[in-house]
Amino acid sequence: MHTATAIDSSTLASQDLSRYLFDAARAGDVEVIKSLLARGVRVDARDERGSTALILAAYYGKTDAVRTLLEAGASPNLGDSARGNTALMGALFKGEIESARRLLADPRTDVNARNAAGQTAAMFAALFGRADLVEALAARQADFALTDASGATAEALARMQGNAALADRLAALSRGRGG
Template identity: 35%
Template sequence: MTEHQDAQGQHAPTTPPAEPAVKSAGPSPEMLELAGRMFDAARTGDVDTLEAYIVAGLNPDLQNGKGDTFLTLAAYHDQPAVVEMLIRVGADVEKANDRGQRPLTCATFKGDAASMRLLLAAGADPDAGTPSARQTAQMFGGERVAAVLDEAR
């Protein structure tokens, strides 16, 4: 406790502001471990495990430290079954990572035509993002990948 002078010049005690009852220290080690396992499930194609956690309340748009969502990772790692499930449970097909890349761009970069078609059918914009899926196809994908994007027009 400290003192200050009141309006009459008297010293009056000052109470410091109350500390919050609970301080947030961030996610627990257990939560971080679970999140890591779920991001691995998206990468490796473990549809059943990932879907069970999402149905139980896990955010389908959870992002890792780089801003990648489950959908971004599944699209990048050629996992169309995971992509399909995530779309079905409401994952955001336009959610960009910290580099501005969207799931469709990742699938395009990898040449994953099945995931590209699923994302396009779900409304993913081939001209959105940095770089966009269309720009990625021009730089890396070749005619076959660009043709998948053109099917959506």
């Protein structure tokens, strides 16, 4: 019985410390992140909104924290609870180019992962005019012909945003994959 209490206390301590992991990820405090992980905080713990520390670090453009969390085994493919957006989607949404590049450099990152609306990272790049990352997505075999829940492709989303040059590039990439 005493052992069960010790395990429960350890689990509680780890859960209590996880809130500091989220703060450290937002702030990009790599030393605090490493310390908390060493103390047993789960690298893929979720905050009250269902975000992981990696999602937060990417969203806030804390590239060193993104690198540290990935090296510690954080999953780049987990989505938040609200919309299912991954760390890469968050970085693209916010225009955090270096964080997005770091995520794309990780071979575990699924560039075709979908959120609750069926959108992919390529669709986020199209929606938010991140033309500078389209080639990096292409290099990682992003499927530009995929459609979201409304039937829109990345090309269609770029056209809806009035970004004809990006839409034309996405159309060419989509054709290049046979889409």
